[in-house]
Amino acid sequence: DTAVSQTPKYLVTQMGNDKSIKCEQNLGHDTMYWYKQDSKKFLKIMFSYNNKELIINETVPNRFSPKSPDKAHLNLHINSLELGDSAVYFCASRAGGWREDYNEQFFGPGTRLTVL
Amino acid sequence: GQNIDQPTEMTATEGAIVQINCTYQTSGFNGLFWYQQHAGEAPTFLSYNVLDGLEEKGRFSSFLSRSKGYSYLLLKELQMKDSASYLCAVSPPPSYIPTFGRGTSLIVHP
Numbered sequence: 001d002t003a004v005s006q007t008p009k010y011l012v013t014q015m016g017n018d019k020s021i022k023c024e025q026n027l028g029h030d031t032m033y034w035y036k037q038d039s040k041k042f043l044k045i046m047f048s049y050n051n052k053e054l055i056i057n058e059t060v061p062n063r064f065s066p067k068s069p070d071k072a073h074l075n076l077h078i079n080s081l082e083l084g085d086s087a088v089y090f091c092a093s094r095a096g097g098w099r100e101d102y103n104e105q106f107f108g109p110g111t112r113l114t115v116l
Numbered sequence: 117g118q119n120i121d122q123p124t125e126m127t128a129t130e131g132a133i134v135q136i137n138c139t140y141q142t143s144g145f146n147g148l149f150w151y152q153q154h155a156g157e158a159p160t161f162l163s164y165n166v167l168d169g170l171e172e173k174g175r176f177s178s179f180l181s182r183s184k185g186y187s188y189l190l191l192k193e194l195q196m197k198d199s200a201s202y203l204c205a206v207s208p209p210p211s212y213i214p215t216f217g218r219g220t221s222l223i224v225h226p
Contacts, residue, residue, distance in 0.1 A: 033214065041201060043159070043216045056213055090158060101207035102146045104161035105214070 003027050006091050006108035013081060014116055020077045021111045023091030031055075031098055032074040033105065034066060035090040043090070049074050050098040078113075086115045120204060120217035127223045132194050136220045138187045138204035145208040150178050150189045153201045153219065162189070162202075191222075199224045 004025045013019055025032065033056075034046040048056035052068040063079045074091060091108040094101075120140045128134040138148070147166040151159040165171055165180035165187060177190040189202055201219040208215070 040218070041153075041221075042218050043203065045214050048213070056211065058213065099209070099212050101212050101214070102164065102166065104149060104164060105151075105159075107158035107160070109158050 004091060004093055004106050004108040006089075006111050008111060009109060010112050010114075012114045012116065015081055015083060017081050018077070018079045019081060019113070020075055021089055021091075021113075022073070022075045023108055024073050025091075025093040025106070025108075026072065027093055027095070027106060028072075029093035029095050029106070030071060031094045031096065032068070032071075033092040033094075034074065034076050035092065035107075037088045037090060037110070039087070046089075047074075047076075048098060055098045081113075081115045083115050086113055088112050120206065120215060122202075122204060122217040122220045124218070125221045125223070127225060128194055130194055130196060130224055130226050133190065133192050134194060134222065136189045136191070136202050136222065138189070138217055140185050140187075140204075140206060140217075142185075142206060142208040142215075143182075145206040147206075148178075148180055148187050149205045150187075151203045151205065151216075153203060155200070159203060194224050196224050196226065198222060 032049045037043045046060045047066045049068045065077045068074045088110045092105040094105045095103040150162040153159040163178040170179045175192045180187045201221045203219040205216040
């Protein structure tokens with residue numbers, strides 16, 4: 001029944017490690033996003049994909065690499081983790097194409113990443 | 117720019133009415149969204165305004181004035197469960213990058 005799911009929910013790791021977060025949506029949406037929400041609760045777009053194609057890459061360090069094997073999945077791989085990467089990462093999806101922004105976004109439950 | 121400004125925090129009493137403002141410096145977007153985010157949870161959709169004016173949806177209403185670059189969310193008959201962060205968001209062309217305000221943390225007191 002879950003519309004947008006993410007795994008894992010919590011991720012605690014050491015600086016320098018590589019980790020991945022997975023996201024899946026069963027809503028049949030064409031557009032998916034990754035957001036980072038920092039400790040001050042500011043929700044900032046990182047990437048946007050439309051039907052498996054990268055549309056937006058918002059000046060995110062290239063240690064972050066999204067991958068969309070199909071339009072229902074958008075995974076996020078992070079290399080060489082840094083302390084500043086600690087945040088909550090949200091995946092979201094929306095119906096319609098990347099310009100059709102009149103549909104609301106559905107968010108996953110978030111992944112709380114802590115880098116020690 | 118696409119600056120979106122919201123008050124950081126507001127407090128109100130159970131049963132009261134509160135208005136959360138959002139001002140923005142962008143143009144040409146299709147509509148403005150409001151989302152609610154409870155602590156430790158994901159944002160969830162509340163409302164979407166395309167036309168100027170007030171859209172009412174139960175206890176929650178949202179208003180948009182494009183000429184003034186201004187929106188507000190009106191919450192009536194406040195309940196304790198309304199304590200949450202409220203975020204406004206737009207996706208202006210040409211990039212249609214979803215841009216959120218920093219959110220207004222609403223605390224409802226008994």
